[in-house]
Amino acid sequence: MIKLIRSEVLKIRSTQVWFWMLVLSAxxxxxxxxxxxxxxxxxxxxxxxxxYYSVFTQSEGAAVALLVLGLLGLTTEFRHKTITPTLLATPxxxxxxxGKAASYAVFAIVYAVFCVALNFAIAIIWLSAEKVPLDYGHxxxxxxxxxxxxxxxxxxxGLGLGALLRNQAAAMVFGIVYxxxxxxxLSFVPWVRKGYPWTPGGAARAFTSNGSVSGLPDDxxxxxxxxxxxxxxxxxxxLLLIGGRISxxxxxx
Amino acid sequence: xxxPGQPxPGQPxxxxxxRGDGRIVVDNLTKVFGTQRAVDSLSFTVEPGSVTGFLGPxxxxxxxxxxxxxxxxxxTSGTATVNGVNYESLPRPLQTVGAxxxxxxxxPAHTGLQHLRIYCAAADLPARRADEVLELVxxxxxxxxxxxxxSMGMRQRLGLAGTLLGDPQVLILDEPANGLDPxxxxxxxxxxxxxxxxxxxxxxxxxxxxEVQEVADRAVILNRGKLVxxxxxxxxxxxxxxTVVRGPALGPxxxxxxxxxxxxxxxxxGALRVRTDQIAHVGHLAFTHGVELHELRxxxxxxxxxxFSLTEGxxxxxxLGPTGHLPTGSPGGPPTGSPGxxxxxxxxxxxxxxx
Numbered sequence: 001m002i003k004l005i006r007s008e009v010l011k012i013r014s015t016q017v018w019f020w021m022l023v024l025s026a027x028x029x030x031x032x033x034x035x036x037x038x039x040x041x042x043x044x045x046x047x048x049x050x051x052y053y054s055v056f057t058q059s060e061g062a063a064v065a066l067l068v069l070g071l072l073g074l075t076t077e078f079r080h081k082t083i084t085p086t087l088l089a090t091p092x093x094x095x096x097x098x099g100k101a102a103s104y105a106v107f108a109i110v111y112a113v114f115c116v117a118l119n120f121a122i123a124i125i126w127l128s129a130e131k132v133p134l135d136y137g138h139x140x141x142x143x144x145x146x147x148x149x150x151x152x153x154x155x156x157x158g159l160g161l162g163a164l165l166r167n168q169a170a171a172m173v174f175g176i177v178y179x180x181x182x183x184x185x186l187s188f189v190p191w192v193r194k195g196y197p198w199t200p201g202g203a204a205r206a207f208t209s210n211g212s213v214s215g216l217p218d219d220x221x222x223x224x225x226x227x228x229x230x231x232x233x234x235x236x237x238x239l240l241l242i243g244g245r246i247s248x249x250x251x252x253x
Numbered sequence: 254x255x256x257p258g259q260p261x262p263g264q265p266x267x268x269x270x271x272r273g274d275g276r277i278v279v280d281n282l283t284k285v286f287g288t289q290r291a292v293d294s295l296s297f298t299v300e301p302g303s304v305t306g307f308l309g310p311x312x313x314x315x316x317x318x319x320x321x322x323x324x325x326x327x328x329t330s331g332t333a334t335v336n337g338v339n340y341e342s343l344p345r346p347l348q349t350v351g352a353x354x355x356x357x358x359x360x361p362a363h364t365g366l367q368h369l370r371i372y373c374a375a376a377d378l379p380a381r382r383a384d385e386v387l388e389l390v391x392x393x394x395x396x397x398x399x400x401x402x403x404s405m406g407m408r409q410r411l412g413l414a415g416t417l418l419g420d421p422q423v424l425i426l427d428e429p430a431n432g433l434d435p436x437x438x439x440x441x442x443x444x445x446x447x448x449x450x451x452x453x454x455x456x457x458x459x460x461x462x463x464e465v466q467e468v469a470d471r472a473v474i475l476n477r478g479k480l481v482x483x484x485x486x487x488x489x490x491x492x493x494x495x496t497v498v499r500g501p502a503l504g505p506x507x508x509x510x511x512x513x514x515x516x517x518x519x520x521x522x523g524a525l526r527v528r529t530d531q532i533a534h535v536g537h538l539a540f541t542h543g544v545e546l547h548e549l550r551x552x553x554x555x556x557x558x559x560x561f562s563l564t565e566g567x568x569x570x571x572x573l574g575p576t577g578h579l580p581t582g583s584p585g586g587p588p589t590g591s592p593g594x595x596x597x598x599x600x601x602x603x604x605x606x607x608x
Contacts, residue, residue: 007375
């Protein structure tokens with residue numbers, strides 16, 4: 001498995017996609033951190049409680065990067081027909097899928113470390129400059145840990161979705177639009193919004209929250225973080241297994 | 254390029270080759286796509302230390318067979334094994350089998366070196382092996398160039414380099430000469446000979462029949478998914494010898510040959526093609542019947558002629574113009590210019606069992 005991970009990591013590193021995704025992750029992380037730190041400073045100056053959890057768990061910006069990398073995992077192989085030499089080197093298709101999932105987990109951790117560091121650096125410098133006391137309680141350590149896990153699962157989710165759809169353009173458009181736009185919109189559509197907590201996006205949002213999420217209609221209640229995490233795990237694993245089953249059981253011709 | 258004609262594949266930098274006889278065995282292999290039987294009860298064996306040409310017209314089932322052998326396409330029935338096991342069960346596949354199926358299986362943003370290093374990592378080979386095989390195929394200068402800038406010939410060489418990564422015992426190549434220039438083809442010929450001389454098993458699919466005849470010891474010929482002939486070139490050439498006779502008035506000789514039991518055909522230009530290697534006997538008959546000859550020669554075995562005769566219907570159908578007539582000078586036409594002239598001299602088919 002180690003050799004397979006090395007090979008898959010080399011594949012990703014050999015193109016520039018990982019770098020631009022890292023830049024994008026940094027931009028999203030910085031943007032989120034700036035917004036939440038600004039609010040924290042305002043709250044502190046007005047004597048309101050500071051939401052340290054939101055300030056120090058802004059690394060989810062890397063989710064889009066992991067989703068894209070995951071989506072590219074198999075769709076690129078089919079698009080450029082590199083699936084043939086890949087399967088010649090690793091004929092066991094489930095082993096290949098597991099190797100890809102593991103390699104995206106490696107990238108998820110690297111991205112998470114980078115984004116957490118950026119998140120903390122911006123927040124600490126700004127809060128210190130504004131004389132806001134630093135407080136790493138309020139579930140922050142757990143929130144950071146959940147960010148890591150969430151990114152790993154997002155990579156798996158993208159890989160599974162890519163395996164299911166195979167067509168790279170379709171997978172990219174559908175994956176990004178659904179996960180970052182449509183899924184959120186579902187939470188506001190009458191009749192269907194009560195199902196939102198059970199969607200992949202709702203589950204991921206519940207998982208990375210500290211139990212209270214603002215900006216949702218009153219009749220939409222997210223699952224508890226642990227339940228949300230388990231549901232997101234089920235979505236990611238399920239999609240990976242179904243996508244792998246459908247895509248990799250096909251003849252490569 | 255390393256010493257054209259006398260390439261040296263080099264030794265693997267990584268762990269040695271897995272043991273095995275290197276024999277490829279295809280047994281009753283069948284693949285059905287929908288209602289079409291792409292491969293139909295195909296059986297043949299490729300022996301170690303030989304170069305075997307895998308021949309057939311487009312759509313004959315060659316690529317499907319190779320893909321089944323490599324575990325990329327699942328057979329409907331039958332088995333295809335290397336060293337007695339199917340490809341998926343090989344403990345170290347790249348160290349056992351090197352395969353190049355298409356010349357465009359590269360990520361365009363990867364350099365040739367990156368492409369090979371990725372598979373070095375997957376096969377647990379040291380990264381320097383990629384540099385070694387690039388040198389072997391003469392691509393060192395282009396090692397750090399992105400594959401999207403490679404010519405067809407360079408892609409073929411990169412594909413060949415990929416097959417050599419694990420210093421495998423068995424090589425399976427699909428149309429490796431496509432896109433190569435004459436020097437490249439000459440190099441490839443020497444390359445095959447050298448590899449076969451090392452006791453490797455080489456199965457090469459090609460439509461460049463003259464090239465196959467130059468390098469192959471054996472041939473497996475498919476048509477419409479079925480085996481039509483398999484064997485050594487000597488076996489395939491048995492009974493196909495032809496004596497060509499030209500002259501201003503060959504009528505008396507033609508009658509004498511028929512009376513002596515020789516079969517043959519008349520070319521559109523009046524030349525006689527006699528199915529025999531007894532050239533002296535034919536010359537004697539001409540002399541005794543007072544026939545003036547302008548040419549009397551023994552035609553050497555021609556794999557291309559045999560191939561076209563065995564797959565004749567396929568090629569004639571493909572070559573038919575919109576009016577249903579065979580175009581003049583069509584490469585798909587029958588080999589002697591006379592439909593159905595040669596098959597009578599070709600040993601019968603051995604479908605479904607060439608071993």
